[in-house]
Amino acid sequence: MSAIRQVHGEERLRTAFTLYPYAFDQTPAPGADEQLRDILPFHDGNHTLVVEQDGRTLATAAAIPAHQNLRGNVLPMAAVAWVATHPGARRQGHSRRLMHRLHADMLGTGHRLAVLYPFHPSFYEKFGYVGLPANRTAVFAPEELSPLLGRKLPGEVTCRRIDEGFDDYRAFHQRLLSLRHGFMYTPHYRARRALATPDRWLAVATVDGQAVGLLTYRIDGYGGRLRADELLYTSALGRTLLLRFLAEHTHQVCQIEVTVAPDEFPETWATALTVRTTAETSYPTSPALMARLLSVDALRGAPCGPGRLEIELVDDPLLTGRHLLDGTAGRIDVTAAPGAGEGAVLTAAGLAGLAYGVLDPADVVARGLGDISDDAASELRKLLPGRVPHAFGRG
Ligand SMILES: CC(C)(COP(=O)(O)OP(=O)(O)OC[C@H]1O[C@@H](n2cnc3c(N)ncnc32)[C@H](O)[C@@H]1OP(=O)(O)O)[C@@H](O)C(=O)NCCC(=O)NCCS
Known part of the structure; x- marks a missing residue:
């Protein structure tokens, strides 16, 4: 046994x-x-x-x-x-x-x-997970950003090896955790992997001494590629400072490759920028993240519109029973529902798709992840409107 x-x-x-x-x-x-x-x-x-x-x-x-x-x-x-x-x-x-x-x-x-990260999503959908949008990779020549080189901006970018700036790196990630839907923050013992082989530069954009953007990257050779990880920033100025810093590599590297959020539009970063922005998912080597709720309480306190709906959770050992989602006070309150009222029936994956904002109620029904009437769908759209999670957070 x-x-x-x-x-x-x-x-x-x-x-x-x-x-x-x-x-x-x-x-x-x-x-x-x-x-x-x-x-x-x-x-x-x-x-x-x-x-x-x-x-x-x-x-x-x-x-x-x-x-x-x-x-x-x-x-x-x-x-x-x-x-x-x-x-x-x-x-x-x-x-x-x-x-x-x-x-x-x-x-x-x-x-x-x-x-x-699934080896195959069909395996994990049975365990209540739903796929999140994949981050994109933008590839362009650094001279494409040269219009930014002449701009006078109220901030600066400093560059160190990651082991020299690890505390700043972690602090910025922690700040983004509180700001961005979907952002992830790993525990310290795991994040320290970045120090075992410190093969990254750390560029930090600051304004008045306050970090507003951060990028880790490596250069694979003279005339080669600057391969950057996730483009992280707390303001548009932070992003522009980092982009101008990348432009400084014109005629040192031929190409820049950077990971961006699914709703980032690199073609708008500078006038007439030639750029290829792609997301490729394949399994098991290039998977998109999947996510689920372990408790419906995860929704409590989330800002929302004035919806109100009973949901019944089915086919999952952890997410069961009937719950009232009440958003009339501007934030979701979750209480046990007495039952028998009109509502929506959701699997764990259906609830995850709505909670993370990646599925519309109509998608949930079409994919067999729930049973939702038209009235219930319009309440759900007020309670859990569509969002784009930024599944960032290396380490
Ligand atoms: C993927 C892996 C962990 C599955 O382990 P396992 O012990 O054989 O899985 P189980 O027997 O518990 O299967 C659970 C369910 O998944 C299904 N399943 C198992 N392997 C599967 C596969 N390779 N593809 C799709 N479905 C699979 C089973 O049929 C079963 O379905 P059911 O619940 O409808 O009966 C195993 O094949 C493995 O070690 N693969 C290599 C490493 C890997 O890819 N790990 C996953 C990383 S995300």
């Missing part, structure tokens, strides 16, 4: 980690054991579960205790990762049991949301 248990510290090396090289890497590979020991500190606070039988590890799954902004509320969020089953034990329900247990454990420690 197999059993699930939590593992900690170095015990991970003999249990959960034995499944990682086969599931996630080139295999067989010499030196894999030492590499796993090196990454052990970055798993320190993870909630790591294993399925064991006769002392053998058959399957594993983990959750990183993180935070995410949902419609302005910053909530504890479980970042699910490292889901793997031994090839000889697949299709026996081990991952299914682990996912349910992981969700229950993380909810038990106060986590209201969960996210993951």
